[in-house]
Amino acid sequence: MARKSRKDTLxxxxxxxxxxxxxxxxxxxxxxxxVETFEKIERDTIGTQMALLRDxxxxxxxLVVYDEYIDDDVTGTSFSRPEYERMMDDVESGxxxxxxxxxxxxxxxxxxxxxxxxxxxFPEKGIRFIAITDNIDTxxxxxxxxxxxxxxxxxxxxxxxxIKLTQNFKTMQSEGLFCSSKPPYGYKRSEDDKxxxxxxxxxxxxVKQIFEWYVSGVTKHKICRDLEEAGVMCPAKxxxxxxxxxxxxxNIDNLYWNPEQIAKIVSMQQYCGxxxxxxxxxxxxxxxxKGSYRATDKSEWIIVENxxxxxxxxxxxxxxxxxxxxNVKKHHExxxxxxxxxxxxxxxxxxxxxxxxGANINVKRRVKNGVAEYWYVCPKHDGxxxxxxxxxxxPFEETNQLxxxxxxxxxHSFLDTEELxxxxxxxxxxALQVRELNKQKSGISASLYRVREMKSNxxxxxxxxxxxxMDYAYLSKKYSEEQSMYERLLADIAKKLELFxxxxxxxxxxTIRKFMKSKKLSKTMVDAFVSSIxxxxxxxxxxxxxxxxxxxxxxxxxxxxxGDLVNAG
Numbered sequence: 001m002a003r004k005s006r007k008d009t010l011x012x013x014x015x016x017x018x019x020x021x022x023x024x025x026x027x028x029x030x031x032x033x034x035v036e037t038f039e040k041i042e043r044d045t046i047g048t049q050m051a052l053l054r055d056x057x058x059x060x061x062x063l064v065v066y067d068e069y070i071d072d073d074v075t076g077t078s079f080s081r082p083e084y085e086r087m088m089d090d091v092e093s094g095x096x097x098x099x100x101x102x103x104x105x106x107x108x109x110x111x112x113x114x115x116x117x118x119x120x121x122f123p124e125k126g127i128r129f130i131a132i133t134d135n136i137d138t139x140x141x142x143x144x145x146x147x148x149x150x151x152x153x154x155x156x157x158x159x160x161x162x163i164k165l166t167q168n169f170k171t172m173q174s175e176g177l178f179c180s181s182k183p184p185y186g187y188k189r190s191e192d193d194k195x196x197x198x199x200x201x202x203x204x205x206x207v208k209q210i211f212e213w214y215v216s217g218v219t220k221h222k223i224c225r226d227l228e229e230a231g232v233m234c235p236a237k238x239x240x241x242x243x244x245x246x247x248x249x250x251n252i253d254n255l256y257w258n259p260e261q262i263a264k265i266v267s268m269q270q271y272c273g274x275x276x277x278x279x280x281x282x283x284x285x286x287x288x289x290k291g292s293y294r295a296t297d298k299s300e301w302i303i304v305e306n307x308x309x310x311x312x313x314x315x316x317x318x319x320x321x322x323x324x325x326x327n328v329k330k331h332h333e334x335x336x337x338x339x340x341x342x343x344x345x346x347x348x349x350x351x352x353x354x355x356x357x358g359a360n361i362n363v364k365r366r367v368k369n370g371v372a373e374y375w376y377v378c379p380k381h382d383g384x385x386x387x388x389x390x391x392x393x394x395p396f397e398e399t400n401q402l403x404x405x406x407x408x409x410x411x412h413s414f415l416d417t418e419e420l421x422x423x424x425x426x427x428x429x430x431a432l433q434v435r436e437l438n439k440q441k442s443g444i445s446a447s448l449y450r451v452r453e454m455k456s457n458x459x460x461x462x463x464x465x466x467x468x469x470m471d472y473a474y475l476s477k478k479y480s481e482e483q484s485m486y487e488r489l490l491a492d493i494a495k496k497l498e499l500f501x502x503x504x505x506x507x508x509x510x511t512i513r514k515f516m517k518s519k520k521l522s523k524t525m526v527d528a529f530v531s532s533i534x535x536x537x538x539x540x541x542x543x544x545x546x547x548x549x550x551x552x553x554x555x556x557x558x559x560x561x562x563g564d565l566v567n568a569g
Contacts, residue, residue: 024061024062024063024064025060025062025063025064025097025098025128026063026064026066026095026096026097026098027057027063027064027065027066027096027098027099027100028065028066028067028068028069028087028090028091028096028098028099028100029050029053029054029057029065029067029068029069029100030053030068030069030070030071030083030084030087030099030100030101030106030107031046031049031050031053031068031069031070031071031101031102031106032046032049032070032071032072032081032084032106032107033045033046033049033071033072046070046072049102049106050068050070052102052132053068053100053101053102053132056100056130056132057100063098066090066095066096067087067090067095067096069083069084069086069087070083071083071084087099091125091127097125097126097127097128098127098128098129098130099122099127099128099129099130100130100132101130101131101132102131102132102133103131103132103133103134104131104134104136106131107131118138122138123138170278170302172195173275173277173278173302173304174302174304175304176275176304176307177195177196177275178194178195178196178197178275178277179195179277180277182239182244182245183197184268184270184271185203185206185207185235185238185239185265186199186200186203186204186206186207186271186311187199187200187203187204187270187308187311188200188244196307196308197308198308198309199308199309199311200242203235203238204311206227206232207265207271207311207312208311208312210223210227210262210265210266211265211266211271211312211316211317211320212316213226214262214266214320214323215316215319215320215323217323220259220262220263221259223257223262224256224257224258224259224261224262227257228256228257228388232257233255234255234256234257234258234261235261236255237252237255237256240252240255256380256388263324266320266324267320267321267324269303269317271310271311271312271317272310272312272313272314272317273305273306273307273308273309273310274303274304274305274306274307275302275303275304275307275308276301276302276303277301277302277303278296278300278301278302279295279296279301280293280294280295280296281293281294281296281300334367341367341370341372343365343372343374344374344396345522345523346363346523347400347403347521347522347523347525347526348361348376348399348400348403348526348533349362349363349523351526351530351532351533352376352399352533352535353532353533353534353535354378354380354381354389354391354534354535355391355534355535355536355537355542356378356389356390356391356536356537357378357380357381357388357389357391359378359379359380359389360379361376361377361378361379361391361394361535362376362377362378362379362382363375363376363377363396364376364377364382364393374396374397375393375394375395375396376393376394376395376396376399377393377394378391390537391535391536391537392537394535394539400520400521401520401521402541403521403526403530403533403541403543404518404520404521404525406541406543407521407525407526407529407530407545408518410529410545410547410551411512411515411516411529413551414508414509414512414547414550414551414554415509415512415513415516417551417554417555417558418509418554420558421554421557421558421561424561425500425501433500434497434500437493437496437497438497440489440493441490441493441494441497444486444489444490444493445486445490447482447486448483448486448487448490451479451482451483451486452483454475454479455475455476455479455480455483458472458475458476458479459472506550507550508547508550508551511528511529511547512547514528515528515529528546529545529546529547530543530544530545530546531544531545531546532544
């Protein structure tokens, strides 16, 4: 019987298995289940697939199973599959020279790509391919015309089934039946018909309030702040709270209202009682990737009017669209007008964080009379005020200058410490101390050598009867203790001698000299020296520098040199 080998596991193998590993085939068992809905209803599961492969491999005498490769919930129309790619890497590295699958459709539904592997690549590399239920074994037969023929059938089957599924969805959408995964915020699925939805009164009242504020001129940011201060949950948090969403509740506190959500809500025609679908279509057939979509043009949308209870009137919805279009036009005009303004380098982007909420602090710009002003803001405070974070704004240039001063101070201190240590090492006093330490080192090394020699001769002396077993045990312990003592002394001296050597051209010092002539803060300087910066509401900055460990080591060396430790030596 064939035996499955397990990586990083020690086990005993039979002579037959050893022979198979040396002369026979090292097989990879490959199983796959597709993402398509029509495949989900197949009785074939990944468990039954793999059991079939194991049973089949077990009766082949010259074959050993090297590993199993399982792509669960992955389409066969593309070769971009994690476990498939891992298997092919093992083929390239020579770890396996045989592939076993249930049938050709598990390996691939793309007949061109599959044909290239089965008719060209595998034969050139000496790879044996077995498709069990298709009765194909390239060791016995190359498959002839049946291989490309079956691949064409498999590929056509996948595409036709997917096309039929898409057509069925479009037919249902044209009839006003809901075909998406979840209804819009403000609605829930009908318990009587899953293709229809009914009003969720609690969320619907929020939607009505949002439209009322929006058409009365309240900005999206102000709407978000008012909702947060009122304790109203955003759609994602509400869905988790109500059990509409399967997402984890671990990060529920980090979900909050944002202007994009408001813009989406006031643009949804569904709130007028119309079913609007086909706003995005699957690109599964083109990419073979699960969950890949592209947005459709508005002319492709499928809209069926009056399919469910409206939350807002058509008049209010129309007013909201006029305001939204006006706001978009203003935004584009503003961008066009300010396009000639050159922004300064945002040196602290991704580095500067708020101590209150942990958010990355952003740069905000305001243009007045063609002049731009900049400052650092916490996005949660900027969007929601104190309801989310109490962090006040920071002046842009002053903050940059402060961080630049901190970095330069460390740079100068680092190089000054290096220079001071070098001067101390070149002094006559240091030369005398080094000479004395080396003299001690020589004496201790000689004593260590003598003790080791004496210890190594003890056993011979006992065997020749020169010392008793009791003496041997006593002296062996005594010499071991002396050996350990001398080794500790040598280690201490080595540490003291290291204090007289300054490592030149370290990564830190090379980086520092590269930026010594800098006159202002730059993004490259920040990336070279800073790990993170946290600022609190009092304007206190906690700057974590990448050169801190090297700097601390230099300062430690300086303190030890100035202290009594070296003099005591």
